[in-house]
Amino acid sequence: xxxxxxxxxxxxxxxxxxxxxxxxxxxxxxxxxxxxxxxxxxxxxxxxxxxxxxxxxxxxxxxxxxxxxxxxxxxxxxxxxxxxxxxxxxxxxxxxxxxxxxxxxxxxxxxxxxxxxxxxxxxxxxxxxxxxxxxxxxxxxxxxxxxx
Numbered sequence: 629x630x631x632x633x634x635x636x637x638x639x640x641x642x643x644x645x646x647x648x649x650x651x652x653x654x655x656x657x658x659x660x661x662x663x664x665x666x667x668x669x670x671x672x673x674x675x676x677x678x679x680x681x682x683x684x685x686x687x688x689x690x691x692x693x694x695x696x697x698x699x700x701x702x703x704x705x706x707x708x709x710x711x712x713x714x715x716x717x718x719x720x721x722x723x724x725x726x727x728x729x730x731x732x733x734x735x736x737x738x739x740x741x742x743x744x745x746x747x748x749x750x751x752x753x754x755x756x757x758x759x760x761x762x763x764x765x766x767x768x769x770x771x772x773x774x775x776x
Contacts, residue, residue, distance in 0.1 A: 631716075632743040633736040636750050640731060642761040644724040647731055648696035650757050651720055660760040661753055662771065669693050675701055688715070697722055703735070716742060 640647060650656045654664035658680065666684075667675035671693050676684035687709055688702035700719045708714035716739075721732040733754060735746050749771075756770040 631736070632738045632740060633734065634738065634743060634746050634750060635735075636733045636754055638731045638733075638754050638758055639725075640729045640758045640761050641727065642729055644696040644722045644729050646761055647720075647722045647729050647757075648699070650761055651699060652695075656760075660756040660766050660770075669695070669699070688718075691717070692719075714739065 650660070652665060652667070652669050654666050657663065657665040663677050663679055663685070665675060665677055667673050667690060669675070669690055671690055673690045675688055675690055677686035678684040684706060686703060687706050688704060690699070690701055692698055692700035698719065698721050700717065702709075702715050703718045704711075704715040716735060716737045719732075719734045719736070721734070723730045723732075731754065733750060735750065738746065752771045756767050759765060759767050759770075
């Protein structure tokens with residue numbers, strides 16, 4: 629049986645490099661995502677998604693890294709990183725289109741429960757990133773408790 633997938637597309641008035649940096653820079657990701665994405669972003673490297681001063685709540689491996697166009701990661705809770713049934717994959721495709729960027733985030737190989745979780749989380753995260761990149765601010769209470 630095929631595992632569920634979730635795809636979200638957003639158009640952002642910015643540059644591909646700024647979208648890449650917002651995803652991969654620990655300080656920027658913490659500003660709009662409430663967690664830092666931490667890695668050197670080289671293929672084969674690990675990455676962590678964590679609150680400042682706390683253990684990572686998501687971890688994975690960088691599978692593809694083509695700045696500022698494409699980033700692909702494995703995605704799992706730390707307790708499930710060695711269980712292939714619980715490891716999903718996230719791809720960020722960043723396409724410059726004149727004065728805007730089309731960001732396509734594809735989260736694949738999900739469990740049914742994982743699909744429910746990401747369908748609630750990704751729109752809030754990516755909408756907040758868009759607001760951050762276009763205005764320098766964030767949406768008040770963008771996550772509505774989904775990241776507590």
